[in-house]
Amino acid sequence: MTAMTTQAPTPPAKPRPIVNDENRPFWTAAARGELCMQRCLACGHIRFPIQPLCPRCIGRDFEWTALSGRAEILAKVVYHRAFHPAYASDVPYNLVLVQLAEGPRMYSNVVGPGAAEADVGDQVETVFELVADGLLVPRFRKIGAN
Amino acid sequence: MSQDTRSLRGRAAIAGVGVTPQGKLPGSTNLSLQTDAFTLALADAGLDKSDIDGLLSEPGTTDMHWALDYLRLGRALGINPAYTGSFAMGGATAGALVQLAAMAVTSGMATYVACCFGDAAKTGKKRPNLAAGGYLGDESANNSAWGAFGAATWSALSASRHMALYGTTSEQLGEVAVAARYHASLNPAAIMREPITLADHQESRMIVEPFRLLDCCLVSDGGACVIVTTAERARELARPVVTIEGMGQAFTTQDHECPDWWYGPHQKVAVDRAYAMAGLGPRDVQVAELYDNFTISVIMWLEHAGFCKEGEGGPFTENGRIRLGGDLPVNTHGGHLSAGHPQGWWTLAEGVRQLRGESGPRQVPGAETCLVAGRGLVLNTASALLLAKG
Numbered sequence: 165m166t167a168m169t170t171q172a173p174t175p176p177a178k179p180r181p182i183v184n185d186e187n188r189p190f191w192t193a194a195a196r197g198e199l200c201m202q203r204c205l206a207c208g209h210i211r212f213p214i215q216p217l218c219p220r221c222i223g224r225d226f227e228w229t230a231l232s233g234r235a236e237i238l239a240k241v242v243y244h245r246a247f248h249p250a251y252a253s254d255v256p257y258n259l260v261l262v263q264l265a266e267g268p269r270m271y272s273n274v275v276g277p278g279a280a281e282a283d284v285g286d287q288v289e290t291v292f293e294l295v296a297d298g299l300l301v302p303r304f305r306k307i308g309a310n
Numbered sequence: 311m312s313q314d315t316r317s318l319r320g321r322a323a324i325a326g327v328g329v330t331p332q333g334k335l336p337g338s339t340n341l342s343l344q345t346d347a348f349t350l351a352l353a354d355a356g357l358d359k360s361d362i363d364g365l366l367s368e369p370g371t372t373d374m375h376w377a378l379d380y381l382r383l384g385r386a387l388g389i390n391p392a393y394t395g396s397f398a399m400g401g402a403t404a405g406a407l408v409q410l411a412a413m414a415v416t417s418g419m420a421t422y423v424a425c426c427f428g429d430a431a432k433t434g435k436k437r438p439n440l441a442a443g444g445y446l447g448d449e450s451a452n453n454s455a456w457g458a459f460g461a462a463t464w465s466a467l468s469a470s471r472h473m474a475l476y477g478t479t480s481e482q483l484g485e486v487a488v489a490a491r492y493h494a495s496l497n498p499a500a501i502m503r504e505p506i507t508l509a510d511h512q513e514s515r516m517i518v519e520p521f522r523l524l525d526c527c528l529v530s531d532g533g534a535c536v537i538v539t540t541a542e543r544a545r546e547l548a549r550p551v552v553t554i555e556g557m558g559q560a561f562t563t564q565d566h567e568c569p570d571w572w573y574g575p576h577q578k579v580a581v582d583r584a585y586a587m588a589g590l591g592p593r594d595v596q597v598a599e600l601y602d603n604f605t606i607s608v609i610m611w612l613e614h615a616g617f618c619k620e621g622e623g624g625p626f627t628e629n630g631r632i633r634l635g636g637d638l639p640v641n642t643h644g645g646h647l648s649a650g651h652p653q654g655w656w657t658l659a660e661g662v663r664q665l666r667g668e669s670g671p672r673q674v675p676g677a678e679t680c681l682v683a684g685r686g687l688v689l690n691t692a693s694a695l696l697l698a699k700g
Contacts, residue, residue, distance in 0.1 A: 179441070181455050182448040212566055213449040219567050239467040239474075239572055242519035247460030248439055256519075259458050261467050261572065269566040271456045284474035301455050 178250040180299060187214045189228045194300045197292045201268055203229040212268035233290030235262035235304060238269065240284060262288060262304060272302060278309030315557060315587040322412035323544035323700060324552045325422060325537040326355025327659040332532035332650030333501050336433045340370030340379075343428030343533030345386050351535035356548045357422060362537070364393040364414050364423030368403040368653065372435050374445060383426060393420040400686020401601040402559070402580075403427070404536070404654040405693030409557040411538035421539060427655045428533035443565075443688040450688075462518040462526060462604060464565075464689045468572050469520050469606035476621035478609060480520060484511035485627035486605040486640075487524045487647055492633055494644025496672040501528055502648040525605040527646035534655030536662070541700060550666040551700025555679070556590060558583025558694040565688050577685055578614035580692035585616075588696040590679065592616040595696075597664050597674040598638055599657040601684040602645040608632070611683055612640075615694075634672060642672045654684040658695070665699045 183191050193200035203210045206223030210231070217224060239261040246252040258279065263269050274282040275291065282288070288304035295301050328350025330343055338346075344367065352359060365387070369379040379396040393414045399406050404427065411423035438444075442463040444451035472478045488508055494500035506524065514523040544551045560579035565571045585591055592615055600611040609623035617638055618626040626632070632640040643649045643660040650656060661680040663669050682695040 179451075179454040181452040184448060187449065187452070215449070219564060239470040241463065241466040241470055241521075242516070243457065243460070244516040244519060245460075247442075248454070248457075251457055251459065254457065256516075257457055259456055259463065259467075261471075261566075269569075271453055271458055273456050284471060303456075 175252060176250045178295070179248070180296060186216065190214055191299070193228065193230070194292060194302050195298060197300070199231045199233050199290050199302050200228045201231060202226040210266050210268050212270050231264055231266050234265040235288050237274065237282060237284050237286045237288060238263050240274070240282065260304065272304050274306065275303045276305035276309065278306040282306050313583060315583070316589070318412065318416055318557070319587055319589065320553045320555055320698070321416045321541055322538055322554045323541040324554070324662045324697065325539045325544050325547055326351040326357065326549065327662045328352070328354055328535045329499070329652065329656050329659050330533040332499065332530045332652060332656070334432050335430065335531040338430045338531050339434060340373050340428045340430055341382060341386055343430060343531065344383055344426040344535070345428070347428060347533035347535035348387060348424055348426055351424065351537050354549065355537050357537065359387065359389065361422045362389055362424050363391055364411060364420030365389055365391040366394065366407045366410055366423060366425045367396045368407060368427040369396055369398055370427070370429035370434070371431050371653065372429070372437050374398045391420070393423065399691040399693070401603060401654040402684040402686045402691035402693040404658045405682060405684045405695050406559055408536055408538055408554070408658065408695060409559065409693065412554050412557060415538055415540050421543065423538045424535055425538065426533070426535045427652060429653060430531045431529050431651065432531045434531065446688070460518060462521055465604035465606055466518040466521050468574070468610065468689065469604070471572050472606060472610065473520060476624065478624035480512065480522070481508060482609065482624035482627050483520070483525050483605040484508045486602065486608045486632070487511050489627070489630070489633045490602065490641050490645040490647040493642050493672055494648035496634070497643050497649055500644040500649040501530060502644070521604060527603045528648070528651050530650045530652075532650055532652040534652045534659055536655070536658060544700065552662050552665045553698050553700045554695060555698045556584035556586070556588030556694070556696030558587065560692050562690055565690070571689060574610055574614065574685060574689050574692065577611065577683070577692040581615045581681070581683060581694040584681070584694040584696045590696055594679050595638070595681045596677045596679060597642060597661070598640045598681045598683070599642070599661040600640055600681070601654050601657060602641055602647050603685070605647065607685060608640060615681055615683065634674065639674050642669060642674060657684070658682050661695075661697050665697055
């Protein structure tokens, strides 16, 4: 091999969430450490992902409501391969599907003590991680782990 | 259920199938693979291009949003169809298009409908690197915030929960991979033909835990085409007749809003609808071609199709039960895991060949009825066909 001075390539940036008028309140709430979702004013259903109509009653009116952040892990996977180059140095990292106490389900990650052992059925609570300037992402940590 | 399709039972048939070579096919395009497959299916059916008056297409995975695919295909083939269109339902599309074709030929809208797929997924143009499911819009693309990338994501989540609830093991997932590879070893057209053992599966590297490399399907270039006509017309053709006894589809359009979405509840509904049309049940099926994008898919299909109870799909795979010679040979060509990845189309073509008795060393003796089932997208779509020897 030819000896060459090489600079470590700059890893590509992780994609930032696409923030639009519809989902801005979710990310604004996250930035102040709150997990907020849309609650239908007609039937009370709390929905996620974010969308204009209530998928239960097709009601159009809603309010953003703060959730407790308590959840149960429904499923957990661990990426050992990065399917996006920006995640190459993050592997292995997990992705969980959680059931929030108020009903909705969402994807997230388990972080903090006990994250590697966290499993389906474990109780978790929201934490907000600063990942970029002004961007806090809701993740979860095991309740009671040290 | 309110749907009643029983009047269509046995009235439509498969006139011809064509599967192109699969693998790395540099220079091929989604369109060239579609037209190659069309030519093969036409020859298989013993038909002339002028006989084809219906054209249905599934855009390749790199063109998935391209609703005009049918127009490009008709233009390339020089066919001005009486009935046409494009559908993108992932791995459920093959079965769904054959059902549309069956409706078209039995209603008189068309006489011979060619259903075509071509995908240069391996060497052709690349998809944008969106988050898993990101093609559905901004909110899905924002799954990137949690690092959700890669097609394995949904099925790995399914496997995680299936394992937690029912005790399904990695070794049982491995049984699916080993059976698929064994079948591929008997299929000269399959991409991966070197037999593997359970130990090979267990030693293969983790990709998206709980999936190891050998739990994941291949990515390949390839095309396939299936021509549908009435059973009456099919009897005048050279090939043995394969009739469509049962058809079913079902969809869970939402994922997080559906509590048991991870389990693909619509897959069971789709198969039940096919059974209801056919007046058949799992005991009537001798061979099953079940969309296997990942090993867990087969385990869940075995449950959805009633070959075993919910949660018992893992143990069902043991002791060679889904291998040739077992109680229920599954994916006798090697499946997406080992043969190739034309998105459920080879699975369908293999079902037809089994019922014609054309599968050579991998032929299931006495195959009279075959279940072909497909699933796709973010665990949203499902189609099921019950095919029978005419």
